[in-house]
Amino acid sequence: MKKETQIISSGRKKEFTHGVVNPVVQRASTVVFESVADMQHAVKNRANETLFYGRRGTTTHFAFQDAITQLENGAGCALYPCGAAAITQTILAFVKAGDHILMVDNAYEPTRDFCDKILVNMNVETTYYDPLIGAGIEDLIRDNTRILFLESPGSLTMEVQDVPTLTNIAHQHNMLVMLDNTWGNGFHYKPLDFGVDISIQAATKYIVGHSDVMLGVAVANEKHWDQLRENSYLLGQCISPDDAYLALRGLRTMPVRLKQHEENAIKVAKWLENHPLVDHIRHPAFESCPGHEFFKRDFSGSNGLFSFVMKQSNQNAITALLDGMHHFKMGFSWGGFESLITASLSVNHLRTATGWDKGALIRLHIGLEDIDDLLEDLELGLTRYQAKL
Ligand SMILES: Cc1ncc(COP(=O)(O)O)c(C=O)c1O
Missing domain, CATH: 3.40.640.10 (Type I PLP-dependent aspartate aminotransferase-like (Major domain))
Known part of the structure; x- marks a missing residue:
């Protein structure tokens, strides 16, 4: 079966x-x-x-x-x-x-x-x-x-x-x-x-x-x-x-929801990958994600949750991005039908064996909304971010 x-x-x-x-x-x-x-x-x-x-x-x-x-x-x-x-x-x-x-x-x-x-x-x-x-x-x-x-x-x-x-x-x-x-x-x-x-x-x-x-x-x-x-x-x-x-x-309905989350998230991640403010994408299906080879070997697919790292960051830029989002709400518990965003200037305080010396980390949960609305929301958000750098 x-x-x-x-x-x-x-x-x-x-x-x-x-x-x-x-x-x-x-x-x-x-x-x-x-x-x-x-x-x-x-x-x-x-x-x-x-x-x-x-x-x-x-x-x-x-x-x-x-x-x-x-x-x-x-x-x-x-x-x-x-x-x-x-x-x-x-x-x-x-x-x-x-x-x-x-x-x-x-x-x-x-x-x-x-x-x-x-x-x-x-x-x-x-x-x-x-x-x-x-x-x-x-x-x-x-x-x-x-x-x-x-x-x-x-x-x-x-x-x-x-x-x-x-x-x-x-x-x-x-x-x-x-x-x-x-x-x-x-x-x-x-x-x-x-x-x-x-x-x-x-x-x-x-x-x-x-x-x-x-x-x-x-x-x-x-x-x-x-x-x-x-x-x-x-x-x-x-x-x-x-x-x-x-x-x-x-x-x-999890399999059909996952299919749509995955498709939307990959489109958003590809768009972000080419954005001048973004350093790299932390999505297991992307080569830039550490351990990507194990994802390719062991997993049959992905979903709507991934992160990306900014080249330059400060708290004012993060606040400007988050405060004005329209479709991406700020929230922690991902996996629902809706898009979410969280961001941290550093995750060093959560790592004791490895540390974190890179820029701000932004985590997205890509929901089931229309992809164009999500991309527009992100584009405007990153413009606000850039203005505060
Ligand atoms: C990876 C992971 N494990 C466990 C949990 C905890 O789940 P719950 O919120 O149901 O306690 C979360 C919640 O965000 C999670 O992201």
């Missing part, structure tokens, strides 16, 4: 949909049992799509979990109230005091903060590594290194990692590999096919796709699914059935 077809047919077992196309929104805290035998059956099968207790999920959750498990080619999917929770709780499900973890230097900022502000107090030490380190990762591995955490492409600077090389080395040292796959979204990149043990996503972004739900997912391979599921349950992680329903509805 082709992946577009799989996204349409997954999560639609009869017991979830009751004769209509979408699953019923089943709300529950308490599940009631008619007999001791029924209750014992539920206890025994509670990890296996059997109603047991609201926190373990209802048929709406099971339908969504089935679809995401198939999307990521895994053994099972745990649900969290947002992407940040999916990341932190997945790490917590596998570390103990005294462990050491390796975290990619371009990780999403709250992922770094979790390591620096919470793991550190649990006596779990973090070492940040260059996303392009490749086989050099071996030098950073210690006897107590438990987790190798990847994000590819990474936040803001967009470096793409050599995942098979990294997972091979990590597994030789009995480590567990996790990857924040929010950009690759399971449609264009399936980390478990490249040796990753757990793929994590902010479903808030392209899966939900409409900027109206916070949601996180983590899909584990066979070896790690039991521990991920049970520890996430013990940590109290669960989501509302309404959010599971909306996310499953968003997933159905």
Whole structure:
């Protein structure tokens, strides 16, 4: 079955949909049992799509979990109230005091903060590594290194990692590999096919796709699914059935939305590439993006999110650009239907293994608007930028 077809047919077992196309929104805290035998059956099968207790999920959750498990080619999917929770709780499900973890230097900022502000107090030490380190990762591995955490492409600077090389080395040292796959979204990149043990996503972004739900997912391979599921349950992680329903509805149209985001973003990036104020484009599909060769080798496509670097910059120029934008709104949570813009004079404060000695970094999320309107907005914005240099 082709992946577009799989996204349409997954999560639609009869017991979830009751004769209509979408699953019923089943709300529950308490599940009631008619007999001791029924209750014992539920206890025994509670990890296996059997109603047991609201926190373990209802048929709406099971339908969504089935679809995401198939999307990521895994053994099972745990649900969290947002992407940040999916990341932190997945790490917590596998570390103990005294462990050491390796975290990619371009990780999403709250992922770094979790390591620096919470793991550190649990006596779990973090070492940040260059996303392009490749086989050099071996030098950073210690006897107590438990987790190798990847994000590819990474936040803001967009470096793409050599995942098979990294997972091979990590597994030789009995480590567990996790990857924040929010950009690759399971449609264009399936980390478990490249040796990753757990793929994590902010479903808030392209899966939900409409900027109206916070949601996180983590899909584990066979070896790690039991521990991920049970520890996430013990940590109290669960989501509302309404959010599971909306996310499953968003997933159905994700491939066609992605196609349009990708087409629009490539047009905008090509236009920017030739703009005299722009130093280079950080879009994984462009040669100027570090790790582009791994994108070409491992991904089947891109989406609407990319960055670009300015030749000259100052805060007044950035403010003039951002303040007057018409279609590009300033906002952080990308992956919806709308275009967004953010900009930073430097990202040096977010990099400890690599640093940043280049100009201002502007990140765009290219939405589903008409491309001419977007280009006009950017053209006027860059004229305002130039006037303040
Ligand atoms: C790469 C990445 N991972 C995780 C998250 C966190 O997702 P959420 O906002 O759902 O907590 C984000 C949000 O921007 C993100 O960009």
